[in-house]
Amino acid sequence: MIVLKNIIVIAVILCVTSCAFLSSGYANEYNQFVPENENFELKDKKGGQLLPQLDTVNIYRLTEVYYDGDRLYPSENILKTEHTKRMLQESKTYMKFYPNGRCLSFSIASKDSLGNEKFLTNNSLNPNSGYYSKDYYYSNSSNSFLEESFVYGEGSGMYLIFKYSISIDGEIIKKISGKNESIYKKEILPKTWKEYPVDW
Numbered sequence: 001m002i003v004l005k006n007i008i009v010i011a012v013i014l015c016v017t018s019c020a021f022l023s024s025g026y027a028n029e030y031n032q033f034v035p036e037n038e039n040f041e042l043k044d045k046k047g048g049q050l051l052p053q054l055d056t057v058n059i060y061r062l063t064e065v066y067y068d069g070d071r072l073y074p075s076e077n078i079l080k081t082e083h084t085k086r087m088l089q090e091s092k093t094y095m096k097f098y099p100n101g102r103c104l105s106f107s108i109a110s111k112d113s114l115g116n117e118k119f120l121t122n123n124s125l126n127p128n129s130g131y132y133s134k135d136y137y138y139s140n141s142s143n144s145f146l147e148e149s150f151v152y153g154e155g156s157g158m159y160l161i162f163k164y165s166i167s168i169d170g171e172i173i174k175k176i177s178g179k180n181e182s183i184y185k186k187e188i189l190p191k192t193w194k195e196y197p198v199d200w
Helices: 002-021 082-089
Strands: 025-027 033-035 059-067 070-073 091-097 102-109 133-138 144-152 157-166 172-177 180-187
Touching: none
Parallel strands: none
Antiparallel strands: 025 033, 059 070, 059 091, 059 180, 091 102, 102 133, 133 144, 144 157, 157 172, 172 180
């Protein structure tokens, strides 16, 4: 009888916890799921600090991806699946951080329809020019921070928190998620580029 009660209690806890992570919402003009009532844990969290070495003027680009110590990208020979290969080789992924604890994650195609290499442009940084993940970050450390992202699904989604470390000079940030490790390197943006307002 005690075992049955324990099973019921565990099932109820799992159900409540799962429901807390799921969110109802709607599909936006880019056919991406948007949570109806945002519930970011890191948004406006108290006790945080702005890492002085984290560059909030320029941008960070994904340059390497590892899984369990094996380099998935840019080495073609170790890529595990065709989907992973296409995802990493057909797009360039970036992160842009802001002083108010918000960050923008987005990708652009590596090549245009004619096969010519595409580059980051001023308009690439405009959150209104396409779908971007508009996330929050938080730190109470001198060399690491957390980023919270809403991950979209069919009819629902969930909030995930990822851990990052940052080099002393702020040139490299490293995302650590289980056996996955993604390395981003800072790229300097032209000073003439327009800065778009952050209004989310």
